[in-house]
Structure formats: C-alpha cells, structure tokens
Amino acid sequence: MASPSKFDPNHLGKNTWVPNIEPGSDFSIYNLPFGIVSTKSDPAPHVAAAIGSHILDLKVFFTHPEGPYHRPFPSFHEFDGFEALLLDVFSQPTLNAFAALGRAVRSKVRNTLQQLLVAQTPYPSVLRDNMPLRAAALLEDSEVTAMHLPMTIGDYTDFYAGYYHAHAVGTLFRGPDAALQPNYLHMPIGYHGRSSSIVVSDTPIRRPVGQVAHVGEDGKQIVSTGPTRKLDIELELGCFIASENRMGDSVDVDSAAKYVFGYVLLNDWSARDVQAWEYVPLGPFNGKNFATTISPWVVLAEAMEPYRTVPGHELDRKSLQPYLCEANTENVLDINLRVYLQTTAGVTTPITRTNSRYLIWSFPQMIAHHTLGGCPLRTGDLLGSGTISGPDGSYESGSLLEVTENGKKPLKLVQTGTRTFLEDGDTVIIRGFAGADWSRVGFGPCRGKIIGPSLKK
Amino acid sequence: MASPSKFDPNHLGKNTWVPNIEPGSDFSIYNLPFGIVSTKSDPAPHVAAAIGSHILDLKVFFTHPEGPYHRPFPSFHEFDGFEALLLDVFSQPTLNAFAALGRAVRSKVRNTLQQLLVAQTPYPSVLRDNMPLRAAALLEDSEVTAMHLPMTIGDYTDFYAGYYHAHAVGTLFRGPDAALQPNYLHMPIGYHGRSSSIVVSDTPIRRPVGQVAHVGEDGKQIVSTGPTRKLDIELELGCFIASENRMGDSVDVDSAAKYVFGYVLLNDWSARDVQAWEYVPLGPFNGKNFATTISPWVVLAEAMEPYRTVPGHELDRKSLQPYLCEANTENVLDINLRVYLQTTAGVTTPITRTNSRYLIWSFPQMIAHHTLGGCPLRTGDLLGSGTISGPDGSYESGSLLEVTENGKKPLKLVQTGTRTFLEDGDTVIIRGFAGADWSRVGFGPCRGKIIGPSLKK
Structure with a gap:
C-alpha cells in the first residue's frame, strides 16, 4: 500500500467530493466510522462506513465487478493484497472480524478509503469517476433501512x-x-x-x-x-x-x-x-x-x-x-x-x-x-x-x-x-x-x- | 417416538449392558450427562454422553453408516425424524444447539439413548449387538483426549x-x-x-x-x-x-x-x-x-x-x-x-x-x-x-x-x-x-x- 496521505485537521474546505456534506457533520472525512447496516438493496446486515449524509457500503464496494476485488485498483489506491479477506470481513454481520485484523491493517484500509474519498483525488478516480461502482456503493443514508449492533459483545x-x-x-x-x-x-x-x-x-x-x-x-x-x-x-x-x-x-x-x-x-x-x-x-x-x-x-x-x-x-x-x-x-x-x-x-x-x-x-x-x-x-x-x-x-x-x-x-x-x-x-x-x-x-x-x-x- | 421406558431408581442392578460400570459411578444410566469431547480418532470438539467409564460418541453414532441417520432404527428406538438435525447438533463444538432444541425434544433424545443402553434391551439391539457401530461410538473414557467447555457462554x-x-x-x-x-x-x-x-x-x-x-x-x-x-x-x-x-x-x-x-x-x-x-x-x-x-x-x-x-x-x-x-x-x-x-x-x-x-x-x-x-x-x-x-x-x-x-x-x-x-x-x-x-x-x-x-x- 502506498504511504497514506496525511490530512491536516485545520485544512479549510470540506475535503471530500462526496456531495451534500455539511460543515459540522459528525461524519467528516477525518472520521470515517464503521457500522453494520441493512440497506434497501441488501437487507442482510453487513459493513459500511459513514461519510457526511452518505454511507460507503463496503460489502457492495468489494463484491462489485468494478470494485477492488474483481478489478484491482491502481497502486496508489490498492488494499495490499487484502482484497479477498476484506470482501469476507465486510460481508459479515458484525465488525468483529475487521477489529481482529489488527491496528496496522485497519489503519491502512481506513487510510486507503480516505484517499478514495478525498477532494484532491486526481481524475479519473477509481470510485468518484467510476459511475457503476459509485452508484452501487455510495448510498444516501436514506437507503439505510436499519442499523445494527456493531459488534458481537462477549463481556x-x-x-x-x-x-x-x-x-x-x-x-x-x-x-x-x-x-x-x-x-x-x-x-x-x-x-x-x-x-x-x-x-x-x-x-x-x-x-x-x-x-x-x-x-x-x-x-x-x-x-x-x-x-x-x-x-x-x-x-x-x-x-x-x-x-x-x-x-x-x-x-x-x-x-x-x-x-x-x-x-x-x-x-x-x-x-x-x-x-x-x-x-x-x-x-x-x-x-x-x-x-x-x-x-x-x-x-x-x-x-x-x-x-x-x-x-x-x-x-x-x-x-x-x-x-x-x-x-x-x-x-x-x-x-x-x-x-x-x-x-x-x-x-x-x-x-x-x-x-x-x-x-x-x-x-x-x-x-x-x-x-x-x-x-x-x-x-x-x-x-x-x-x-x-x-x-x-x-x-x-x-x-x-x-x-x-x-x-x-x-x-x-x-x-x-x-x-x-x-x-x-x-x-x-x-x-x-x-x-x-x-x-x-x-x-x-x-x-x-x-x-x-x-x-x- | 415410542413412549420412553421409565426407570425405577430403586431397581437393583446396574441396569445397563455397558461393561465395567461400577456401583457409585457418577454416570449411571439414570444420569447420561452431555459434554464436549475430543477423542483419539476425532480431535475436533463434538458431543458425547457419559455412561460409566465409557462415552457414547454422539457425532460418531449419528454419522456412522450403521447409525440411525443412515440406517433408521426400528420404531421403538427411533429419533422421531430428528436424525438429520441431531447429526448436525451433535457435530457442533458446544451444546448450545442441543439446548436450544427445547426440553421436549431433548428429553425424547435422552430417553431413546437410555433405551439403547438399558440392560433389558432385547436381542438384537441396534447398538449393543451391532458390533461396527458399537466399536466406533461406544468408547472407553481413555479414548477421550480432552474435555472442552460444554457451552458458549454469553453472560x-x-x-x-x-x-x-x-x-x-x-x-x-x-x-x-x-x-x-x-x-x-x-x-x-x-x-x-x-x-x-x-x-x-x-x-x-x-x-x-x-x-x-x-x-x-x-x-x-x-x-x-x-x-x-x-x-x-x-x-x-x-x-x-x-x-x-x-x-x-x-x-x-x-x-x-x-x-x-x-x-x-x-x-x-x-x-x-x-x-x-x-x-x-x-x-x-x-x-x-x-x-x-x-x-x-x-x-x-x-x-x-x-x-x-x-x-x-x-x-x-x-x-x-x-x-x-x-x-x-x-x-x-x-x-x-x-x-x-x-x-x-x-x-x-x-x-x-x-x-x-x-x-x-x-x-x-x-x-x-x-x-x-x-x-x-x-x-x-x-x-x-x-x-x-x-x-x-x-x-x-x-x-x-x-x-x-x-x-x-x-x-x-x-x-x-x-x-x-x-x-x-x-x-x-x-x-x-x-x-x-x-x-x-x-x-x-x-x-x-x-x-x-x-x-x-
């Protein structure tokens, strides 16, 4: 994976090309939290990340024919050969498998996703400018029909x-x-x-x-x-x-x-x-x-x-x-x-x-x-x-x-x-x-x- | 399932044909407790019942070609059509699936197993007198290489x-x-x-x-x-x-x-x-x-x-x-x-x-x-x-x-x-x-x- 881009928290501007994001949104690009969703098109609980008033459906992203599993992304946006693992991890009904990957892998995945969402991403961007993938994986939050407990909690x-x-x-x-x-x-x-x-x-x-x-x-x-x-x-x-x-x-x-x-x-x-x-x-x-x-x-x-x-x-x-x-x-x-x-x-x-x-x-x-x-x-x-x-x-x-x-x-x-x-x-x-x-x-x-x-x- | 035979706790005698049982054994036929074992022939944790100094390996019992799944037992010893379900339940690494079947099913299964093990079982008994099945499923406890936590415990x-x-x-x-x-x-x-x-x-x-x-x-x-x-x-x-x-x-x-x-x-x-x-x-x-x-x-x-x-x-x-x-x-x-x-x-x-x-x-x-x-x-x-x-x-x-x-x-x-x-x-x-x-x-x-x-x- 290429060295992750560093974001300056004091940088002005919304810093993502994802539309309709508002200042003061809990889900700025500096956040990118993970959760378990059901969506209109896929009611089985699975993993997504939140960005502004949208979600990036990570199960769809990895399973889509234009996504990084079936069509590997250019080296700057790659997932270090973890694509098959991540496809499985993000299809799960909890975040336990993602958490268990360890901080190094999680951070790389999060950084790569941030790179895909950042405003400065050059044309043609593999997510922003790939309309079939973007339409399928980047969903307005109104497409979410339910949020679920994010983890299976032992104790x-x-x-x-x-x-x-x-x-x-x-x-x-x-x-x-x-x-x-x-x-x-x-x-x-x-x-x-x-x-x-x-x-x-x-x-x-x-x-x-x-x-x-x-x-x-x-x-x-x-x-x-x-x-x-x-x-x-x-x-x-x-x-x-x-x-x-x-x-x-x-x-x-x-x-x-x-x-x-x-x-x-x-x-x-x-x-x-x-x-x-x-x-x-x-x-x-x-x-x-x-x-x-x-x-x-x-x-x-x-x-x-x-x-x-x-x-x-x-x-x-x-x-x-x-x-x-x-x-x-x-x-x-x-x-x-x-x-x-x-x-x-x-x-x-x-x-x-x-x-x-x-x-x-x-x-x-x-x-x-x-x-x-x-x-x-x-x-x-x-x-x-x-x-x-x-x-x-x-x-x-x-x-x-x-x-x-x-x-x-x-x-x-x-x-x-x-x-x-x-x-x-x-x-x-x-x-x-x-x-x-x-x-x-x-x-x-x-x-x-x-x-x-x-x-x- | 035929009406389960009732055992009289005051009945004299060991009441099972399983060999080497001693008076005062914790695991008399009136008990038949369930646990999770690894055995010499099958290290994957799975379900067994204890009887005297033996175990009845229930995974082997149900998967064996002579067992009740592949060769249904006579009506007196049948498992009420649950054979396929029990094969799955007894192959699990915990007793949770068995417990979740409900008391009525569990009691019937236990009663049927007791009938198979009771001394009075008439010849030819489907377990006692079926040497391939008996040799594979009824094991001395020395064949057990490990006992495991019996349940996945939530709280x-x-x-x-x-x-x-x-x-x-x-x-x-x-x-x-x-x-x-x-x-x-x-x-x-x-x-x-x-x-x-x-x-x-x-x-x-x-x-x-x-x-x-x-x-x-x-x-x-x-x-x-x-x-x-x-x-x-x-x-x-x-x-x-x-x-x-x-x-x-x-x-x-x-x-x-x-x-x-x-x-x-x-x-x-x-x-x-x-x-x-x-x-x-x-x-x-x-x-x-x-x-x-x-x-x-x-x-x-x-x-x-x-x-x-x-x-x-x-x-x-x-x-x-x-x-x-x-x-x-x-x-x-x-x-x-x-x-x-x-x-x-x-x-x-x-x-x-x-x-x-x-x-x-x-x-x-x-x-x-x-x-x-x-x-x-x-x-x-x-x-x-x-x-x-x-x-x-x-x-x-x-x-x-x-x-x-x-x-x-x-x-x-x-x-x-x-x-x-x-x-x-x-x-x-x-x-x-x-x-x-x-x-x-x-x-x-x-x-x-x-x-x-x-x-x-």
Missing part, C-alpha cells in the same frame, strides 16, 4: 471513572467529607455488566419492573414490586476491544492503547430505586441489566488520536500504583458531550453539556487494571467509562440523579413541564463530537424512547 | 443464594446481629460475572496479581500490588440456560424450570484480599474475574428431577414478593457436595461435606428475579448458585474464608501441614452426586491446580 464491563459524577453521587448519599470511597483514587473501579441487553440507538426502552423498599410511616421497611419510579440515564463513552490477551497475562498500560478498536456513545439506563435496594454487597444488578444503548457507528481509535488531552481532574501520579502509570499524560479524550430530553410533544430540552476529559482514568488504565489478574479480554468486549459529569453540577451532569439531586429538585423543561426522572414517552438523545466544522469527528445520535412497563394481568 | 451471573455462607461471612465481617443485609431474605442477590474466564475442569489456575490495601503500624492505609495472599475457593452449583426470553419480558417463577438446560459443579475462585479492597460500591471485580472452573459434563434437568427437596433453611413465604412464590415447595436440589484439597505430595484432605439444599433460593426463583425487569437470558448463559455451606461451619463450609475464619484459624491437613488459603501447587477437587449405588447421578470432578503468578521482570 461488557462498566467502569466508574467519571470523577465529578462519583463525587456528586457520593456527596448526595454520604455527604461531602466521605464523597469518594477510599479505593476510588487508587484504581479504576468497575463492575461486570450485562451484555445480552445492549441495544443499538433507537431501540425502544421498556420501563423495568423491579423490587424496591422504602421506610413506612411507622419506621418499618416496606418492600414492594412495580415499575421503577426513578428511571435515569447515564452519559458514558463506550470502548470496543480489538485484540485479545491470553488468560493469565496482563496488559501493560503503555501497550494498552493497541487493544482499543474504537469508541461509541453509551447510555447506561438505570433504575435508581431498584439499584438502591439491591446493590449491597454485590453491586448493581436489575437496576442496570434491563437495557444499555450504544450509538451505531464505531469511531476508530485512529480518528480520535488527534483529540487526546490531560484529564480535567488529574490524579497524583506519585500515589499511583506503577501498573497504572502511563507515560503519556494526555491520556483521555477531548470529546464534547451533550444530552437532550425530548417529550412526546416534540419539545427538546438540553440537559447536559460536558466533556469526556472529566474522566479520571483513561481506557488504557482501565485495560491495564482489568487484566492485572489475568482476566482475558476478547475481540468485541465493551468497556463503559462510567457516567461523565463536569464540575458544575447544574448543567454538566451526566445523570438525572445528579441534576435533580435524587428527585428533590425537579428540572424545568423548555416551554412547559418538569422532570425528576424519566417519564414514559420521553426520548433521550446523547451526542458527542471532537473537532469542528469540516473536520468534526462525531458519533451520530445515541437515542432511546421510554415505553411503558410490561404488566401482567 | 455469566453469580448469585449469593447460600444462606449459611452469607450468614457466616456476614458474621465474620459485621458480627452476628448484622450478619444478613436487609435485602437478603427478599430477593436472590446476585451480580454479573465474567464469562471470558470460565474454564473447564483441569485447566490450571494462575494465582492472580491484584491491588490490595492494609493498615500500617502508623494507622495509615498502605496500598500495594502483588500476587494475592488469600486465594480461595467457592463451592457452587452452575445452571445452564436453554431457552431465551424476549428482552422486556419477564419469566414467571412457575414456568422458569423450563428455561433450565442442566447443571454443573462450579468453583468461583476468589482473591479475598483483592475483593475486600475493591468491592465497595460496585461489587467484586478483579477478585473474581481471573478464573471460574466448571465440571465438563452437563447433567440435564431431567436427570435431577427425582432429587428435588425443600430448602434446608426455608423462607417465610408470607413475606415473599409474589413474583418469587413458587407453587412447588420442593424447589431446590438434593445434591451431596464434597471439596478436597490435594497437595503436591499427593495427600488429599477432605475440606467440605455439604448439600445443595442449603441454597435458600431455587434456580427458578433466580431466573424469575433476573428477568423481572426484562433482562434477556440466552441459550448458554450460566447462573452460579453462590457458595454453598451448611449450618455447621467447621466442616460444611464452601470456602476457606469460612473454614479458617479469614485466615485466623488454619486448617490442619491430613498427615502434615496447614492451610489458611491456597498455596501454589494445591489442587482443589469438587465432587457432587445425588442418589446412590447403581442409580447415582453425579458430575465427575471439578478440579483445578494453582500455579504460580505471572511476574514481570
């Missing part, structure tokens, strides 16, 4: 690396002096989540029934079962694992970035009343396992590389265990994060405006900790960052628990109404992006609408 | 349903008055475990490195990282799920038994010092996720049906939430459980002698609780019961934490030596069985040997 681990979230929740329940548990600044606290209930954006979320307890007027504990009254969101980043470590072997923190495939937005829906009653001593269970929503496009680690920064709250490195000390101090991502609540009336209220740099632990640190005792990670495993909140609780909080102080201070919605927790019919939308204008690297929406509980007879 | 959930274990551990850390948490008698407490580190019996277990904390002489907390000094076992039953519930739908407790495929023995290895430092507030993580061992043969739910009993400690049904009230009060299993510790010198010390009836919650109750909020279970999911201990802590405890009171009272080994927790080179063997003599239904060993930690430079 899902949810961390708790949002410093201001942990601090705010701790303050709420234990007061400011005991806000953080003694272990919090020493390791990325996490728990094993439920992989079977991870769903892709736009899957409706059924309000869960659960067991709860409250103290009655006589001071006695009353236990009951019913639909949760405290349905909440958790604004998180998700990180998909590309490479496996052998069981018994740990991953060095400075090698851990190589294990990352890419990122998604993640909403870890939570039933706070259920969680409060069940979580001692083994952690959250039914309060969390009813649903977790992720955005459908995986933004590759390479696309986020320019957006590393130092954490908004830095740990004292001297007190860190050596296995958690990264050489790179710009170890967290600078992603702008937004949460919106839309009512059934269609009115949208911004709830949260924060940034992923408020994570106190990086994904490499989470990976190093997770594997410290030899726990094997597998291709497709998902790590959640934990809820991300900024230092200003009033509009930087990644959960309604914080925004409303556990329901005590209702949130005023735009136009009319208030919320303590979510109501049936509410839609929650998370957005996230780095960069700006023509070089924005974003995720597309992570969205879910609450539907009423399933009640027996 | 692993570990419950905490051992009443006397919870009580003993709570007493150890909080005193007898606060032994049980307020929620304990109201729901089956559980947490999501790690599925990637579940291994089959005889896989060596590497002592994990972990982060721990202790209080120094000056009263200050000292955090360090190193091999665990409190490596422990947890004696549990595992339950494999056969059927799926749709996300958002709960499973009724009186229908939940239909979701069970079968049972295995389970050792939830635990690093107590790591667990103690990490578990607040989200539960166990690295203290557990380095390894979980299960026995290789899945004892089907049908084989355990005669061994239902009432729990050793009964819950007050009046205080139970309705979704947890089972019509059947004989809802737990009467399985005798043993734990042995074998040193490198080959000397074996019995540690534990207890019974699974000391579980306070049944697997149907765990399933009803797990799905209450709509969490989807999938074929191959594994539920751990939680550590099983009896009321007498001195020899009925399923963990060394209890036996040695967190290391304070060393256990005296047979011949020489003591243990507080496990040492490198120790082998732990769990055994379990119901019934006796010629009708015993057992699991075979669940075994793991501790090897030294992986230490960097």
Whole structure:
C-alpha cells in the first residue's frame, strides 16, 4: 500500500467530493466510522462506513465487478493484497472480524478509503469517476433501512471513572467529607455488566419492573414490586476491544492503547430505586441489566488520536500504583458531550453539556487494571467509562440523579413541564463530537424512547 | 417416538449392558450427562454422553453408516425424524444447539439413548449387538483426549443464594446481629460475572496479581500490588440456560424450570484480599474475574428431577414478593457436595461435606428475579448458585474464608501441614452426586491446580 496521505485537521474546505456534506457533520472525512447496516438493496446486515449524509457500503464496494476485488485498483489506491479477506470481513454481520485484523491493517484500509474519498483525488478516480461502482456503493443514508449492533459483545464491563459524577453521587448519599470511597483514587473501579441487553440507538426502552423498599410511616421497611419510579440515564463513552490477551497475562498500560478498536456513545439506563435496594454487597444488578444503548457507528481509535488531552481532574501520579502509570499524560479524550430530553410533544430540552476529559482514568488504565489478574479480554468486549459529569453540577451532569439531586429538585423543561426522572414517552438523545466544522469527528445520535412497563394481568 | 421406558431408581442392578460400570459411578444410566469431547480418532470438539467409564460418541453414532441417520432404527428406538438435525447438533463444538432444541425434544433424545443402553434391551439391539457401530461410538473414557467447555457462554451471573455462607461471612465481617443485609431474605442477590474466564475442569489456575490495601503500624492505609495472599475457593452449583426470553419480558417463577438446560459443579475462585479492597460500591471485580472452573459434563434437568427437596433453611413465604412464590415447595436440589484439597505430595484432605439444599433460593426463583425487569437470558448463559455451606461451619463450609475464619484459624491437613488459603501447587477437587449405588447421578470432578503468578521482570 502506498504511504497514506496525511490530512491536516485545520485544512479549510470540506475535503471530500462526496456531495451534500455539511460543515459540522459528525461524519467528516477525518472520521470515517464503521457500522453494520441493512440497506434497501441488501437487507442482510453487513459493513459500511459513514461519510457526511452518505454511507460507503463496503460489502457492495468489494463484491462489485468494478470494485477492488474483481478489478484491482491502481497502486496508489490498492488494499495490499487484502482484497479477498476484506470482501469476507465486510460481508459479515458484525465488525468483529475487521477489529481482529489488527491496528496496522485497519489503519491502512481506513487510510486507503480516505484517499478514495478525498477532494484532491486526481481524475479519473477509481470510485468518484467510476459511475457503476459509485452508484452501487455510495448510498444516501436514506437507503439505510436499519442499523445494527456493531459488534458481537462477549463481556461488557462498566467502569466508574467519571470523577465529578462519583463525587456528586457520593456527596448526595454520604455527604461531602466521605464523597469518594477510599479505593476510588487508587484504581479504576468497575463492575461486570450485562451484555445480552445492549441495544443499538433507537431501540425502544421498556420501563423495568423491579423490587424496591422504602421506610413506612411507622419506621418499618416496606418492600414492594412495580415499575421503577426513578428511571435515569447515564452519559458514558463506550470502548470496543480489538485484540485479545491470553488468560493469565496482563496488559501493560503503555501497550494498552493497541487493544482499543474504537469508541461509541453509551447510555447506561438505570433504575435508581431498584439499584438502591439491591446493590449491597454485590453491586448493581436489575437496576442496570434491563437495557444499555450504544450509538451505531464505531469511531476508530485512529480518528480520535488527534483529540487526546490531560484529564480535567488529574490524579497524583506519585500515589499511583506503577501498573497504572502511563507515560503519556494526555491520556483521555477531548470529546464534547451533550444530552437532550425530548417529550412526546416534540419539545427538546438540553440537559447536559460536558466533556469526556472529566474522566479520571483513561481506557488504557482501565485495560491495564482489568487484566492485572489475568482476566482475558476478547475481540468485541465493551468497556463503559462510567457516567461523565463536569464540575458544575447544574448543567454538566451526566445523570438525572445528579441534576435533580435524587428527585428533590425537579428540572424545568423548555416551554412547559418538569422532570425528576424519566417519564414514559420521553426520548433521550446523547451526542458527542471532537473537532469542528469540516473536520468534526462525531458519533451520530445515541437515542432511546421510554415505553411503558410490561404488566401482567 | 415410542413412549420412553421409565426407570425405577430403586431397581437393583446396574441396569445397563455397558461393561465395567461400577456401583457409585457418577454416570449411571439414570444420569447420561452431555459434554464436549475430543477423542483419539476425532480431535475436533463434538458431543458425547457419559455412561460409566465409557462415552457414547454422539457425532460418531449419528454419522456412522450403521447409525440411525443412515440406517433408521426400528420404531421403538427411533429419533422421531430428528436424525438429520441431531447429526448436525451433535457435530457442533458446544451444546448450545442441543439446548436450544427445547426440553421436549431433548428429553425424547435422552430417553431413546437410555433405551439403547438399558440392560433389558432385547436381542438384537441396534447398538449393543451391532458390533461396527458399537466399536466406533461406544468408547472407553481413555479414548477421550480432552474435555472442552460444554457451552458458549454469553453472560455469566453469580448469585449469593447460600444462606449459611452469607450468614457466616456476614458474621465474620459485621458480627452476628448484622450478619444478613436487609435485602437478603427478599430477593436472590446476585451480580454479573465474567464469562471470558470460565474454564473447564483441569485447566490450571494462575494465582492472580491484584491491588490490595492494609493498615500500617502508623494507622495509615498502605496500598500495594502483588500476587494475592488469600486465594480461595467457592463451592457452587452452575445452571445452564436453554431457552431465551424476549428482552422486556419477564419469566414467571412457575414456568422458569423450563428455561433450565442442566447443571454443573462450579468453583468461583476468589482473591479475598483483592475483593475486600475493591468491592465497595460496585461489587467484586478483579477478585473474581481471573478464573471460574466448571465440571465438563452437563447433567440435564431431567436427570435431577427425582432429587428435588425443600430448602434446608426455608423462607417465610408470607413475606415473599409474589413474583418469587413458587407453587412447588420442593424447589431446590438434593445434591451431596464434597471439596478436597490435594497437595503436591499427593495427600488429599477432605475440606467440605455439604448439600445443595442449603441454597435458600431455587434456580427458578433466580431466573424469575433476573428477568423481572426484562433482562434477556440466552441459550448458554450460566447462573452460579453462590457458595454453598451448611449450618455447621467447621466442616460444611464452601470456602476457606469460612473454614479458617479469614485466615485466623488454619486448617490442619491430613498427615502434615496447614492451610489458611491456597498455596501454589494445591489442587482443589469438587465432587457432587445425588442418589446412590447403581442409580447415582453425579458430575465427575471439578478440579483445578494453582500455579504460580505471572511476574514481570
């Protein structure tokens, strides 16, 4: 493969010949995220990349008679002899096979695709100027009939690396002096989540029934079962694992970035009343396992590389265990994060405006900790960052628990109404992006609408 | 399929023509557990059933020219037209496809296999008296070169349903008055475990490195990282799920038994010092996720049906939430459980002698609780019961934490030596069985040997 062209993120202009791209699109040419689509012409789930308001259908691209498998491209645009492998990989219903190829191959493939899409590509370009191939493989996003979960997820681990979230929740329940548990600044606290209930954006979320307890007027504990009254969101980043470590072997923190495939937005829906009653001593269970929503496009680690920064709250490195000390101090991502609540009336209220740099632990640190005792990670495993909140609780909080102080201070919605927790019919939308204008690297929406509980007879 | 013959568990005699079976074999004809084997003649993992010291290689059985697929058996021994399906299902490297067939089909298949193996089968029997088929499919267990994980496990959930274990551990850390948490008698407490580190019996277990904390002489907390000094076992039953519930739908407790495929023995290895430092507030993580061992043969739910009993400690049904009230009060299993510790010198010390009836919650109750909020279970999911201990802590405890009171009272080994927790080179063997003599239904060993930690430079 020829040396990949380097793109200057500050370069002016839209930098792709793909039509109708807008400044501020999540899917600039600097992004090129991968996802699993069904299209009008091919309903079987398969791989595509997003560019502006279009997708490049990679299954069609590689299987087409004019595509690089059947008619090898000129050397500048070649796929290094991987054409047959990529035809298979991009025909799969998940990204696991692509992730497992390793970062070197993935980067080359992504760079070659960027070269094909870049505005400066000379005439005749093998994609832009080959009308049969372009018409078949470059589709408007309206041709997409469904987005699917991008990976087969073996294990899902949810961390708790949002410093201001942990601090705010701790303050709420234990007061400011005991806000953080003694272990919090020493390791990325996490728990094993439920992989079977991870769903892709736009899957409706059924309000869960659960067991709860409250103290009655006589001071006695009353236990009951019913639909949760405290349905909440958790604004998180998700990180998909590309490479496996052998069981018994740990991953060095400075090698851990190589294990990352890419990122998604993640909403870890939570039933706070259920969680409060069940979580001692083994952690959250039914309060969390009813649903977790992720955005459908995986933004590759390479696309986020320019957006590393130092954490908004830095740990004292001297007190860190050596296995958690990264050489790179710009170890967290600078992603702008937004949460919106839309009512059934269609009115949208911004709830949260924060940034992923408020994570106190990086994904490499989470990976190093997770594997410290030899726990094997597998291709497709998902790590959640934990809820991300900024230092200003009033509009930087990644959960309604914080925004409303556990329901005590209702949130005023735009136009009319208030919320303590979510109501049936509410839609929650998370957005996230780095960069700006023509070089924005974003995720597309992570969205879910609450539907009423399933009640027996 | 003809009506399955009923076996009388009290019938005298070995009840099978398979040679060399011994009284007290875990794999009597009343059991017929299923597992995944490699054999000398076929190293590709595939399905077999165990009978005495033999296996019936079900892939060979169905693919053989004299087997039921190529030469249909007489009506009394037929497989109801499922021969082609079963040939495929038994050639798979896991039992997931077999489990997903549903209980009615599974029971018929098992019953038909029992008919083929029963002593009273009239001459000429299609297996016993067909020498080419018998020689190829009925193998001595020495022909088995490896046993594999029986299922592809999506999610692993570990419950905490051992009443006397919870009580003993709570007493150890909080005193007898606060032994049980307020929620304990109201729901089956559980947490999501790690599925990637579940291994089959005889896989060596590497002592994990972990982060721990202790209080120094000056009263200050000292955090360090190193091999665990409190490596422990947890004696549990595992339950494999056969059927799926749709996300958002709960499973009724009186229908939940239909979701069970079968049972295995389970050792939830635990690093107590790591667990103690990490578990607040989200539960166990690295203290557990380095390894979980299960026995290789899945004892089907049908084989355990005669061994239902009432729990050793009964819950007050009046205080139970309705979704947890089972019509059947004989809802737990009467399985005798043993734990042995074998040193490198080959000397074996019995540690534990207890019974699974000391579980306070049944697997149907765990399933009803797990799905209450709509969490989807999938074929191959594994539920751990939680550590099983009896009321007498001195020899009925399923963990060394209890036996040695967190290391304070060393256990005296047979011949020489003591243990507080496990040492490198120790082998732990769990055994379990119901019934006796010629009708015993057992699991075979669940075994793991501790090897030294992986230490960097």
